[in-house]
Amino acid sequence: MKRKIFAEDHSSLISIYGDMAAVFKDMGDYSKTLEIYEKVHQILEKTPPLMQRALTTYYNNMGVVYKHMGDYWRALDFYEKALQRRKTIMSSELQSITSPKTPSIKPYKPLSRATTCGNIAKLHTSMGDYSEALVLNTRALKLKQSRLYSNHPLLPNSLDNIGTVYKAMVDYSKALEFYEQALKIREAILPSNHPSLAISYSNIGEVYSSMGNYSKALEFNEKALQLRESTLPLDHSSLANSYNNIGTLHKDMGNYAVAFEFYQKALELRKTARPLNHSNLAVSYYNIGKIYQYMGDSSIALQYYKDSSKNFAKVLSQNHSSSATHYDIMGSVYKNLHDYPKALESYTRAFKIRSKTLAPNHPSLVNSYNCARQVYSKMHKYSKADEFLGPPSKINTNSLSMSHSSLAISYNNLGVVNANMGYRFKALELHKKALRMKEKNLPSNHPDLATSYNNIATVYKQMGNYSEALECYEEALKIRQNILPSNHPLLATSYSKIGAVYNAMGDYSKALEFYGKGLELRNNVLQPNHPSLANSYNSIGTVYKNMDDYSKALSFLEKALVIQKEILPPSHSYNQQLVDEIDYVKSHI
The missing domain is CATH 1.25.40.10 (Tetratricopeptide repeat domain)
Structure with missing residues (x-):
């Protein structure tokens, strides 16, 4: 109706275009979303100064879309533009409010700055820059705390964000501390059956899962599911999330039949969602494929992975990090099927995507390098590996801070690469570094420690040092017997x-x-x-x-x-x- 009354570039159409863009974003059609937001931008450029405040919202929305597309640098650019405009508007309006000539202008809310800080922090978290993410999330929390009462409902979100960064940094005690603070506020101000409590339960459950404490993780995830089942419609997407989380826990515990049951429930719900969320569908297909793979049925697993691929392709840009993860998955399946050329094609695609979007020492890039080299090794094409990927010496960890949370992953992956190439002393050194890093950051019975002991034992066995190999394998077994x-x-x-x-x-x-x-x-x-x-x-x-x-x-x-x-x-x-x-x-x- 508005489009019939107003010209295409009339400011009254901004809200209509905004709603249309939101629908396309929810459908995962990001190119159409960007197209509509560009129309909003053209209108805003022609509007009076007092309407220019909406530009901040436009910058923020563009940042959100590019973040979903995995184009983190563009997203960061738009979020920073939004932050800069909010600072400028705040400054000018605080000055003008004292002038009798502009009595109708209200000061710009400082809480908007907190929102933008939080958005930029999420980007830094996605990019693995956890120290910067922590600084920005803490700034956002302090901005809110300076304006809001101590139990305000906006505070748990910031506390959750900080907890998420600490979880990514493998500082599980700090992660629990902030997630529990968020839960405490929600319990104080919300009814006992409020769905937001389920967010806290799920977050805490994830930390316990990362710590290898599966019984505790299951306890909190089941609380989240029970709450959601009692308060939400039966087709609500949050129920699918709970089914997925519980399925993953049972998978990690080796209960594949139960895991399959929960993954299937999540998939059925996501199939009926409107609009379809192709990212979530892709995850569900992948999870079920993984169960079939664990159960030894690689042909059915491959079909689910292909379904996952089709859904990922509908929403991800070619350079999106999740596309690289998907190619890793496909490479793994083809490798298990001993179809090494196709495995190599998938792993190489993942490596190329990450080479364009990640720092040279990012652990995910090292992992892609490792996977591709392993297949070249299976095919006995070592010179080809150096030609297309470069030698292992091109990937090093010297530029990473010793406090970097993913350093142990890099050491581990490089250790595997060097072991595969026969550089056993170097491999042993790297695996021991990984173990030391994990021992500093993880509980003594964490499953990742067992992985490191296994890696060290394997190298000792290759070197003929059987007593040391036996000792490390037994240490790994002891950890697994305690937690599995x-x-x-x-x-x-x-x-x-x-x-x-x-x-x-x-x-x-x-x-x-x-x-x-x-x-x-x-x-x-x-x-x-x-x-x-x-x-x-x-x-x-x-x-x-x-x-x-x-x-x-x-x-x-x-x-x-x-x-x-x-x-x-x-x-x-x-x-x-x-x-x-x-x-x-x-x-x-």
Whole structure:
């Protein structure tokens, strides 16, 4: 109606265009959103000075869209323009309010500056610049505290933002401190069934999950779900978020069937949402694909990952960091299917995206480098790896501050790269640095510590230092036994690694004991054709062969071959290697 009455550039259309842009943004159609906001900008440029305050809102909205698109530098530019305008307007209006000539002008609210500071802080968090994010979030909180009473409903949001930064910095005690402060305010001013309490429960649950305290994490996430189910419509998107969070916890605990059930609930809800949120759909498809992958059904996993890809493609720019994450996922699936050319294509895409958008030492870039090099290594194309990715020496951690929260990740990834290339002393040094960093920042039973002990043990085993390898593998097993359910597949991995060391040491009875524990656990929790079962049968068969018990060796090796033929192409080299091994055993019976 307004467009029929007013010209296309009339200021009265600003609100209509704003509403239209918001709808397209919710639909994930960011190019259309930007197009409409550009019309708003053209109108604002022609409006009187008193209307120019709306430019600040325009800059802020543009920042939000570019943030969703993953174009953080453009988003930062618009947020900073918004902040600068708010400062300018505040300054001019505080001066003019004392003049009798402008009695109708009200001072610009300082709380708007807090909002912009918070927006810029979120960008810095997304970019991994946690120190700057912390400074800006703290400034936003202080601006609010200077204008609001102590239990004001606007304060929990700022406290949550600070908690999120501390969580990203792996300072879980500080993260809990701020999340609990936010919860305390919400509990003081809101009814006991208010949906906002669920936000606090979820945040606290995430921290406990990161700490490896899955029972506590489940407790808080279930509280969030119960509250949402009792107060929100059955198709509300927040319910899908709760289902997703609980599904992830069960996945981490090894309860794949339960995880699948919750992930499926989240997917069904997200399919019916209007407008469709393609980012959330992509996450749901990915999560279900991951469960199939864990259960050993890589072909179905790949289909879900492809569905995830289609949805990501609808909302993400080509350089968006989440696109890189998606290519990592696809690369992982193709690698598991032993389709190395396609795996390499996916990993290389991820590496190129991150090379354009991240600092050279960003841990995510190091991870992409590591994944791509691993595939080149599988294909025995080391010179090609150097040609397309550069040598490992081009990625270093010298420019990172020792307080950088992701430094341990970089050390870990570089350690894996160097180990794959045979640089074992360098790999050992890097893995030990990663372990020291984690020990400073994580609880003593955190699962990431077990990962570091495993990495160190693997290098020691490659070096023939079996006593040190055994000690580190046992340390990893001890941590996992303390925090994981007794049927978790990672325990089977630990048993198998310890069995491999005993086998290398020639202690075959001990090797069979630990390989047997791993096989028993895997038989209880995995699909009959899972590749990990083939590995267990193969390992036990190899031990019996080493003991010259060829009849038992044949039994286990043939079981391994049956599984491998189900999951690998007939011409795959792994099948031929196993056939050769079986022929050797048969010749000695």
